[in-house]
Amino acid sequence: MNAEKTQMIEYIIRRIRKPGVKIDESTPLFSSGLVDSLALADVLVKLEDLTHTRIPPGMVQPQDLETVDIMFATVERVGKPAK
Amino acid sequence: MTAGAEDNPTNLIDALAAAPAESPFVTAWVNEAKFERVTFGEFRRRSGLQACALRVQEIAAGDRVVIIMPQGISAMTVFVGAMMLGAVPAFLAYPNIKIEPAKYRSGLAGVTANLKSKLVVIDENFPAEMLGHVTLGEEARLLRVSDRGDLHARIGSEKSDENRTQDIAIPGDNIAFIQHSAGTTGLQKGVALTHTAVLRQIEYLRKALKIHGQRDRIYSWLPLYHDMGLIACFMLPMVCHTELVIQVPLDWVMHPASMLQVISRHKCTLAWLPNFAFQFVARRACREPEQQYDLSSIRALINCSEPIRASSMQEFERAFTGIGLKSGVLHTSYAMAETVFAVTQSDVNRPSGPARIWADGGKFRRSHRVVPVEEGTAGAVCFVSSGRLLPNTEVRIVPENGTGRSLEQGQRAAPGQVGEILVKSDCLFEGYYNRPDLTAKAIVDGWYHTGDLGFMLEEELYVIGRKKDLIIVGGENIYPQDIEEIVASHPAIHEGRAVALGAYNPDTGTEDIIVVAEVEEEALLANAAAIEQELRSRVIAAMGIAVATILLKPPKWIVKSTAGKPARSTTFEKLLREHPEFDTASEASR
Numbered sequence: 001m002n003a004e005k006t007q008m009i010e011y012i013i014r015r016i017r018k019p020g021v022k023i024d025e026s027t028p029l030f031s032s033g034l035v036d037s038l039a040l041a042d043v044l045v046k047l048e049d050l051t052h053t054r055i056p057p058g059m060v061q062p063q064d065l066e067t068v069d070i071m072f073a074t075v076e077r078v079g080k081p082a083k
Numbered sequence: 084m085t086a087g088a089e090d091n092p093t094n095l096i097d098a099l100a101a102a103p104a105e106s107p108f109v110t111a112w113v114n115e116a117k118f119e120r121v122t123f124g125e126f127r128r129r130s131g132l133q134a135c136a137l138r139v140q141e142i143a144a145g146d147r148v149v150i151i152m153p154q155g156i157s158a159m160t161v162f163v164g165a166m167m168l169g170a171v172p173a174f175l176a177y178p179n180i181k182i183e184p185a186k187y188r189s190g191l192a193g194v195t196a197n198l199k200s201k202l203v204v205i206d207e208n209f210p211a212e213m214l215g216h217v218t219l220g221e222e223a224r225l226l227r228v229s230d231r232g233d234l235h236a237r238i239g240s241e242k243s244d245e246n247r248t249q250d251i252a253i254p255g256d257n258i259a260f261i262q263h264s265a266g267t268t269g270l271q272k273g274v275a276l277t278h279t280a281v282l283r284q285i286e287y288l289r290k291a292l293k294i295h296g297q298r299d300r301i302y303s304w305l306p307l308y309h310d311m312g313l314i315a316c317f318m319l320p321m322v323c324h325t326e327l328v329i330q331v332p333l334d335w336v337m338h339p340a341s342m343l344q345v346i347s348r349h350k351c352t353l354a355w356l357p358n359f360a361f362q363f364v365a366r367r368a369c370r371e372p373e374q375q376y377d378l379s380s381i382r383a384l385i386n387c388s389e390p391i392r393a394s395s396m397q398e399f400e401r402a403f404t405g406i407g408l409k410s411g412v413l414h415t416s417y418a419m420a421e422t423v424f425a426v427t428q429s430d431v432n433r434p435s436g437p438a439r440i441w442a443d444g445g446k447f448r449r450s451h452r453v454v455p456v457e458e459g460t461a462g463a464v465c466f467v468s469s470g471r472l473l474p475n476t477e478v479r480i481v482p483e484n485g486t487g488r489s490l491e492q493g494q495r496a497a498p499g500q501v502g503e504i505l506v507k508s509d510c511l512f513e514g515y516y517n518r519p520d521l522t523a524k525a526i527v528d529g530w531y532h533t534g535d536l537g538f539m540l541e542e543e544l545y546v547i548g549r550k551k552d553l554i555i556v557g558g559e560n561i562y563p564q565d566i567e568e569i570v571a572s573h574p575a576i577h578e579g580r581a582v583a584l585g586a587y588n589p590d591t592g593t594e595d596i597i598v599v600a601e602v603e604e605e606a607l608l609a610n611a612a613a614i615e616q617e618l619r620s621r622v623i624a625a626m627g628i629a630v631a632t633i634l635l636k637p638p639k640w641i642v643k644s645t646a647g648k649p650a651r652s653t654t655f656e657k658l659l660r661e662h663p664e665f666d667t668a669s670e671a672s673r
Contacts, residue, residue: 014604016638016639020605036643037179037333037336038336038363040336040337041336041337041338041339041367042367044337044338045367056114056115056116057113057114057330057334057337057338057341057344058113058114058117058331058334059114060337061333062179062333062337
């Protein structure tokens with residue numbers, strides 16, 4: 001697992017305030033209820049910061065951020081380099 | 084279109100027909116590179132085609148048509164297409180991450196059964212596991228439509244049929260549509276509204292907000308199954324011939340800064356937002372370079388549909404004054420589905436924005452009456468006005484008898500005295516659809532009992548909160564939001580995760596205040612005693628009242644509503660299961 005994915009997992013654990021929870025690259029985040037809708041914006045911002053990209057509005061749905069692996073694949077697909 | 088419709092439309096379809104064909108109507112904005120814009124003429128044409136397709140499905144005047152489609156131009160044209168036939172459309176919420184599946188399924192089954200619709204229009208991507216919860220009567224049909232939502236393409240109805248809908252007469256006193264009472268899922272009580280009532284309400288709003296068809300442009304991410312989205316951000320621009328720029332709610336939640344982007348790019352002048360959105364956007368949309376946005380086009384951003392918190396509006400002002408947000412453009416309104424939409428609107432010409440008043444906090448809680456004090460006085464509480472009454476609207480404030488029960492509705496509160504808000508207006512609904520039992524409880528002698536508490540002062544209405552949430556301690560009236568705001572501001576408590584409740588204490592004969600709050604992380608519970616003491620001190624210092632019990636809980640303990648906010652009643656039920664010692668007390672008090 002690369003450093004950015006590790007940082008994202010650490011961020012999500014802090015954001016959902018569950019220090020003991022086990023999250024890896026393939027843990028379902030939204031369909032499982034671990035991450036709620038109002039946290040979507042924060043996760044997306046963190047993802048953009050970690051990958052130095054911008055993801056335009058309307059290009060992603062919650063399922064595109066369902067796991068850490070999927071969200072990094074989403075960046076590859078729709079992310080634009082940050083200015 | 085009937086004769087004279089341009090000047091004085093008798094129904095919503097006449098009003099749409101009178102719009103200039105070439106004027107832009109709806110822009111469905113996804114991002115800078117992806118959006119769709121239709122003119123009024125094109126919107127009419129598409130709606131006409133949808134109407135023809137609905138007629139092929141044997142939809143006629145009076146038939147209910149339920150629409151469960153993703154937010155967008157297609158869903159809007161199905162809605163208007165149904166109205167063109169004199170049928171009665173109703174938007175229901177589309178399932179999404181914000182709505183808990185179990186609640187959605189149960190609400191969907193109840194609402195579709197109550198509406199007894201003839202046709203339920205659902206797009207092809209609607210989750211299959213939810214379909215079984217759409218209740219269809221004997222004569223009802225389910226129609227699945229493609230992503231584009233073009234019924235005519237699906238059914239194969241002829242384009243040549245499109246003008247035939249113009250022959251259908253729609254009297255103003257016919258039901259135009261059914262909207263559902265407040266609630267984020269939209270799966271609530273159905274409110275049937277006539278064309279006349281909707282047109283009247285829009286005329287009042289047009290005058291109050293000084294809406295100009297060509298000069299104004301409305302921005303919205305609000306769901307169409309909610310009155311604020313349906314009336315203020317669909318029917319109003321359709322009738323006033325005003326341009327509208329819409330976003331899908333989930334896109335806005337994921338990219339709150341996109342609201343600033345849309346307003347800047349399209350120079351939007353008007354928007355409505357619930358209170359939480361002011362804070363949500365202010366906290367999450369500041370990372371982009373400021374020069375990218377320009378909010379100087381806004382002339383009214385209206386806080387509506389939730390109790391108004393001065394702090395939320397101040398936070399928004401502080402965040403965006405630097406990018407052109409003008410002083411005095413944040414406004415307020417008190418609205419509900421049962422009166423079509425607005426009961427009040429703050430004066431958009433008032434340079435300082437809505438009226439505010441500071442009152443002695445202790446006297447307010449003890450006597451439930453406002454005693455004005457200077458701004459900044461220790462212990463003062465600030466109230467933001469929701470504005471003045473719209474024309475032909477009456478409000479009666481019915482005081483309580485000291486036990487939380489309203490006195491007879493004939494009794495009226497003095498100015499500044501708190502009581503339940505009763506509303507009478509020529510926009511008032513006639514009843515909940517197919518629910519005479521609920522209607523009889525809600526409307527008594529022509530007055531709608533809102534269940535909200537508030538007061539009138541100098542012809543302005545101030546709304547304080549829900550009557551059922553009020554805590555009464557030794558005759559003092561405590562609004563849970565005031566305590567929750569103080570508790571949630573403590574660094575150990577997670578933002579927005581505090582609930583204040585009242586539980587009857589038979590030893591004292593009054594209610595005790597119980598606060599349940601989630602800590603930021605579980606490890607903080609080891610320090611619970613110190614945190615609790617700090618919270619008590621903060622509440623005492625700010626409000627002069629003592630909290631009987633503070634229960635610190637781990638993250639995610641508090642039950643959330645479908646809107647993602649703490650749900651007081653269900654949290655209280657959970658509390659009773661874990662702490663049965665409060666159970667007897669609650670039985671006595673409720």
